[in-house]
Amino acid sequence: MAENKKMVEDITSRDVDFAKWYTDVVKKAEMVDYASTKGCMIIRPYGYAIWENIQKILDGKFKELGHENVMMPMFIPESLLQKEKDHVEGFAPEVAWVTHGGEEKLGERLCVRPTSETLFCDHYKDIIHSHRDLPKLYNQWCSVVRWEKTTRPFLRTTEFLWQEGHTMHETAEEAMAETEQMLNVYADFCEQYLAIPVVRGKKTDKEKFAGAEATYTIEAMMHDGKALQSGTSHYFGDGFSRAFGIQYSDRENKLQYPHQTSWGMSTRIIGAIIMTHGDDNGLVLPPAVAPIQVIIVPIAAHKGGVNEKAQEIEQRIKKVCRVKTDVSNQSPGWKFAEYEMKGVPLRLEIGPRDIENNSCVLVRRDNGEKTVVSLDNIEAEIEAKLKAVHDGMFESALKRREQMTYDVHTMDEMIDTAENKPGLVRAMWCGDPECEAAVKEKAGLTSRCMPFAQEEIDGKCVCCGKPAKTLVYWGKQY
């Protein structure tokens, strides 16, 4: 607790300097610390507990859909990384190389995995022979390394935690269905558990994953209007299968190349939670992943029976939520600020007068709403209020995204919007990579995705004026 004495006054205002507000919050809420290893972060207990909750929910969903967890090595021999041309070109410039084991120089360099397609394919080559071996639906939870010049906790670090699913299927259709299914798992997870509305769509060729035929993405809008890619799902066709010589005999006993997908979500999503929901008092955590969902603060605890009543309530409600009672001798005001900083969704205040009235006070972190509720049915009150917090957070984030999304029709409008209105921009595109590059150069916006929910808001490309093929979300990116 000694750390926590620095309180709200030390957080930079979100509207004054969003970047500084972010780093203030992650540090002061004790989510991360910087490590001596350049570019790496330490995830502290409060941050890691959020990740554990995320893992538990996602892992359950993966398993329900038939996926199995495995462990692949963290090292990839250089020759293995080089087997798929586009893939190695995309990743080689940003990997860490192991050159020595103990005192000895290695015969072949090993890279620390930046992603594991090559390792999975090398294994699939040995275990896939027949259509009876398909589909293979594997996932692993691990850390990966990508050498980054400038880093920010959760958003961009040299090492980060993630899960990576890698699947193999008999047909292109099945693999494509898996790619879409897993993107929807991510999207539903963000909306139903993290209260983060997302745009589901497809990346342009320029923005797709190295080696993939198609990359699907979910894009979320942060409080400053920038976009954060929050999960991706890739369809590889049979490119890696051919490069790695993976073949199976089909139902007619003919040799075929299986079709592949991969999909991942990382600790980056914790950055999305912070930047979607946080405010000048600190974190605001979605109830589904908050390490503490309800903090009980005894009021006038020097009077007899208050702490005891608080703990009695804790015993009752811990069946329906993750709850903690703070009986330390800090003042109630200090505790209010402390748990607001930590983003605890609900505060339960209980004092002598409440005890007399057989009631308590519930305070929502997301909007400050105070309610006096009876203790008779406190379990149900807590459950209803946690749901209300989630719904309130989602609606408020969705409303903000809608207010900060702009349809534009010309490059002048695009440049003007990019300069003056933080948020997402929707505009039509002809499909020519040169127009995509021109938007980036002139307006400073990258294509975020071609949404699944298409609309024709104009007939022609925002850049060249030729007939438009698709609606695109553009934005500044994290």
Add this chain to the structure above:
Amino acid sequence: MAENKKMVEDITSRDVDFAKWYTDVVKKAEMVDYASTKGCMIIRPYGYAIWENIQKILDGKFKELGHENVMMPMFIPESLLQKEKDHVEGFAPEVAWVTHGGEEKLGERLCVRPTSETLFCDHYKDIIHSHRDLPKLYNQWCSVVRWEKTTRPFLRTTEFLWQEGHTMHETAEEAMAETEQMLNVYADFCEQYLAIPVVRGKKTDKEKFAGAEATYTIEAMMHDGKALQSGTSHYFGDGFSRAFGIQYSDRENKLQYPHQTSWGMSTRIIGAIIMTHGDDNGLVLPPAVAPIQVIIVPIAAHKGGVNEKAQEIEQRIKKVCRVKTDVSNQSPGWKFAEYEMKGVPLRLEIGPRDIENNSCVLVRRDNGEKTVVSLDNIEAEIEAKLKAVHDGMFESALKRREQMTYDVHTMDEMIDTAENKPGLVRAMWCGDPECEAAVKEKAGLTSRCMPFAQEEIDGKCVCCGKPAKTLVYWGKQY
């Protein structure tokens, strides 16, 4: 399933060649595969599911005792590794070195963590200032790397999975109590969940962890009589605190160095499960961690209603166990062999005659015992039988260990026992490292531990004949 056609006949007999039996079993039961990365293993779904069950149980116990999970970086800058002298001498010869990030040569080499004391201490220095910050009870689940020349799946690989607890305490007494407590958590876990009896004790100075003041260990005896160190807990005193400058102001406001522990259990324990319980038909898994606890095999399934009845039973018993029904068109005999190979603790056979009698047949994997039981109360029958399997496995392993543990009083006896009787050897020791070295040289046995449960089986040292200080378990080690 195509893989699984190679069955029991391909497993080398355990008594003919134990090492080959072991690798046959881990490969054929589809627990691991070899990776292209030299010395590294792929843990396949069936092996990884065992690890997930182990993690879940241990993690729950750690948290009950107040420990919190964190993530530290996987890289340690060379200068950080060097801060504690004994520690770096112990580990530097066996670490992997990262020398390049992308195209650039690093200013300072980074080693891939072989263990994380230095990283935790570097962090503790920043977050421990007052006695109110203590104790710090942290743990992490991760993989570590130690460069190994000869490797065997689970037992010794360049990369392996583990958890490492790292704690800091106000006093030496508290740290020592934590060291003992965590050793007992491991020991109880092995005995109560894995059915592996262990000897709890202290390592000699020669065998202790690099940088520790004391190392506690649990030692298990494998089927071939060799010993496997199955979990360790270390007391560091304030050595690292001094090396890293970690200080806190105590209750009298004086600066003090905190006292430290660390403790770990790794995927090696899966090797212990295999080598303690397995037989010539394959794996024998303890029910508590078996991915499938009950396999239902329909008999004469071409007759109407058998598969349906099997699935009805599955629906009933899945509330009390992890169950799978194999409705594939392989023969019952094939299925029996397959799930014996996979070590499934209980087989439930159900055929037309059983249905008529409202009963089914339960077959224990550990001792082959067959019982006809009524379906009326099948849930309770299954629970009782799984408990009986666990108890039977534990008793049989304990009996074997007792039969293969020999008390010796002279070096001649020791040499003779080491040569002719596989197992553990108990003998008194004077405490002189030269006698310990002599035992190793002459009998080929290393000291496994000085057991907590001391007995004076002789008055003098087995080697030099001087007055003995302690009983020691000696053995050949994995």
